[in-house]
Amino acid sequence: MLELKIKGGVFGMIMLVLSSLNPVIAQSNIEALSPMQLQEDLDHLVAGIERYNPTMYIYNSEILFKENIISIKNSIKKPIDAIEWFKLLCLAVEKVEEGHLTIGTEKDAFYRGFLKGNFKSLPLGVQFLEDRAYVWNNLSREDFLERGDEILSINGRSMGEIRKLIFQYTNSDGYIKTFKQKRLSKELSARYFWFIEQPSQFVIKYRKRYSESTKVVQLEALTRTEMSEWSIKRALKKEVAKGINAVYNLVVEKETATLTLRSFNEKIIKQNELKSYEFYERIFKRLRKNGVKHLILDLRGNRGGMKEFVDDLLAFTLKKKCKGVLRELIAWDGTTVISDFPKRNKWFFKGDIYILTDGETYSTAALIAQYLSDYGNATIIGEETGSRYEGFAAGNFHYLTLPNSKIQIGIPNKWVKNTLPKPFREPNRGLLPDYPVVPSIEDLLEKRDPVRMKALELIQTK
Structure with missing residues (x-):
């Protein structure tokens, strides 16, 4: 991911997968391209996604997708900017x-303008709760807006x-809005600039707390630099977990x-030189020796990563011995790797498990929640x-370069196809919680955690 950070606060998390191994692509002057050339690029985009994304038309509608492409092509009647x-x-x-599919690199004008300080955008960090938004970080020159004020x-x-x-411009798995919501809260400044307008002034109607x-x-x-200066002046620095704390924390x-x-x-x-199996074995050995009966597993904000941290955790968290196929990993060329349930470790947890999730419980982290819900009675x-509960595209990326605009598209080329032990509640959705809990703005301001509080409440009633 490319993180556009400002000192003292995060300007936005632009969902952009980068790799130092990718070849440097010569950038194209988008405005010099004809409508026909851009339409050709769209055809190339469709062909590439159809070839390399193994979930294409399995979870999404081919008719709606192609109708959308035709509509976009028809809208290009003159040269356009980047x-x-x-x-x-x-x-x-x-x-x-x-959700894993990406567009562009830091070399492209639509990202580079922020990185170089050429773009001027909305100087506010916000928290969206459904369709209501609240000031979180005021990065503007004005002092009127304070954390917790509602932007109307x-x-x-x-x-x-x-x-x-x-x-409408934010990709996610299926119909999952919680993932889009998290991105919107973190990226409003950039996304307003890209998808709404690029004004020099913003008239903000708001209500004080x-x-x-x-x-x-x-x-x-x-600009990004100017916002950074105001972030420092207002001491808006956000604490970022470092070292081993960036991976985990355990409180008994x-x-x-x-x-x-x-x-x-x-x-x-x-x-941090961690090996997943040894890492979990140390933790669950400690839990057993300390007589822990209730485990709260907090996966909020975990965007995933190495799949070993999914499979090896199951060896310590499934009370019942499970056999058979856990999931299939199907590559774009049909190559299939089958993952079976891991063998249960002697230090497996015998108590109750409560898992805390949000829209950023994503990819492999979402798999943990799903598997422990399905097979571990969590x-x-x-x-x-x-x-997506049923499965999603992830794994390695195929990088497709559009021939005329030279924009690089990152296409996840493996299908994570889950074995489904029971009918899912709603297609094209994530794992739905047994107890839906969404923090209010007052919870966030007062640093209360109603999600964890619900887990403790359930534990007390056992």
């Missing part, structure tokens, strides 16, 4: 309904309308333990996970 082209590519990719509209558009418009009256303030669009309190798994990112795992608390 941002408009990026917008159209996002609109096309959204109908693929796969931007330049005359309600926040619900803005959310709906941006969702604990007030019913509305106010209006005008904010100047700022009498008979209840909370294991927070933050990331399975390969780079972070290797930096209780799921929180929000719908960010990856």
